[in-house]
Amino acid sequence: MQPRIPRPTVIAASFVAVTLVSLAGLLMPALWYEAFVRPDLGRFTVGLLSVAAIFALYGRLLWLNLMRRTAPSHRLGLAAIAAACWALPPVLGADNGWGNALVVPAGLIPVVLPLREAVATTAVATVLTPAYGLVLGLPALNVLYEFFGVPVAAFSGYVTIWLFHVAHELREARAELAQSAVGEERLRFARDLHDVLGHSLQAVALRAEVADRFLDRDPGRVRKELTEIQTMARDSVRDVREIVRGYRATSLRSELDGMSAVLQAAGISCERPEVADLPAHVHEPLGWVAREAATNLLRHSGAGWCRIEVWTDDAVHLEITNDGAPRRSRHHAAGGVGGRPPSEDGGGASWGSHDAGSGLAGLAERIAAAGGEFTAGPGGDGTFRVHASVPLKGEA
Structure with missing residues (x-):
């Protein structure tokens, strides 16, 4: 069974929700650590507000770009998210899960930037992110995770945009196909009507011209032509009825x-x-x-x-x-x-x-x-x- 295609707004909202849930899987362990493993109300508050701001800006940028409402200011939003994510580990500690925040901005790179710029930026981020992790003193496994996580997250963002546009274009193609079917049927009916009536109406016009020429000279000829015109008109009416009957008849x-x-x-x-x-x-x-x-x-x-x-x-x-x-x-x-x-x-x-x-x-x-x-x-x-x-x- 083939899945139905929801409206674009429904698809976009679903993609935003799934993306934010996946990001929560990266950052929630750090908040859990601050709240229960090593309780610190101040650090937990700073972390929670930072995560909420990052999620709000991330979701808005993703939504706007999915709906094709791009703007140059979105680059500033991406830079703000990257700065916040890269500031969390040194401020709150890189050994309690905040190092995962370094990967978060990568998913927005292909969403906000054009393809060529996105590829170049992802390549640079793939090198700088693990290097920054080494400077912060992250474990080797975390650094390795960041090295592979940045390009994977960027590719995931690209696939999200691509899938949304494919679904949207498929929905539009269905509507165009229905409109095309209606248009083709109208053209067929118009063509049949023209083929049947074109000759009859032309003949009626010619007979009327002949009658007009003999109007003063030969009344008998005029009556004959008028009789022919009546006959042709009745035949044309019958032909139109046959066309309509044939058009409406179905099997x-x-x-x-x-x-x-x-x-x-x-x-x-x-x-x-x-x-x-x-x-x-x-x-x-x-x-x-x-x-x-x-x-x-x-x-x-x-x-x-x-x-x-x-x-x-x-x-x-x-x-x-x-x-x-x-x-x-x-x-x-x-x-x-x-x-x-x-x-x-x-x-x-x-x-x-x-x-x-x-x-x-x-x-x-x-x-x-x-x-x-x-x-x-x-x-x-x-x-x-x-x-x-x-x-x-x-x-x-």
Whole structure:
């Protein structure tokens, strides 16, 4: 199962929290030492305030750079964190765990500085940090830890920025893919409409010009041309209706093929079930359910997987479940006996979204017109379930 992609702010907050927790693992032992092993209220207070200030500035710089709000002043913030971390061991003692603070600034180097400057600065810090540890009299294992810890921390900061940007770009790619699918469908419809109507409208224009030329000379010819224009106009109207009918007509099998293909291309795990031969009258309403499900999944949800099930008893059932449900109350719409379409401003009106109520209302109306039933809403376990059924016995 592929993980869903949260919003950028949620990802950034998670990265900041995880980073600060890892830094706490470096500095909390020193505070524990000052508080319980060798109690000293003054030293403990200085250490606690210093750690709190370092964490606050570190978290703010990381958040701002993850959200691409870079500024030249961030270099001063990095320098302030480095100065504070390098001042803690000589002030509070390097033999009680404060030597770990020397590694803390390394994680911010690739976050604040451009890549080339970050590589050069990390290389310098990899040499200076253990050298400073030797001057402070740290044990050999601590010095060795700092020698390897600085480049590892810097690489971890670089990976954090990279992963955040990759996740953000993937989320944007999903939205662009949905928009592209809608645009391509509009272009196809416009092309078909132009191909069918272009010739007919041009012929009508030419017949009207001919009628205008014979208006004073040959009334019989004018009547003939007007008759032809009427015939062409009726034919054009019929052609437009055929285009619209062909555009709206759907096949459940083809819609499920297209749905699974586009969702998999967007990184959502989805397998199309095998669909047996079904009555002609069920294809259009259920095909619309599949089409709207794919569109809304791409546009509005952060789903990682989608399950499609089709079965028959006295009706043909289509059920689509995904893991992109919001924390909202269940939404229900049913056609047939006792059913009514959902209101367009009701809660939960989407496939894991908050603003597609009109889509669900339209589907409920289509299924109700076919004598079937339609339900949609969160399943309570983080999933969103859509179920539509159309009776086997119906008009084609």
